[in-house]
Amino acid sequence: MLDDNTYNLMMQLIEENQSLWRINNNYIRDAGGCGECQEFWKKLQKDKEEHIKELEELVKKHLK
Secondary structure, eight states: OOOHHHHHHHHHHHHHHHHHHHIIIIIHHHTTTOHHHHHHHHHHHHHHHHHHHHHHHHHHHHTO
16 A cells, blocks of 8 residues: 555646646647747646656655
8 A cells, every 4th residue: 555645646647647648639739829828838848747757756766
């Protein structure tokens, strides 16, 4: 059984990955010709990628 902290980290990792998938597969495209919105989604995309990396490292540490 996982402790609450490890479980929470894993659940957040799932949420971030799902959010990144939606940004990559829908939101940027749906922004259409709005350059400002596309830039926002691309910035958020990079933020999510960084969060995912951090969460992956934390999960690895806590699963040892």
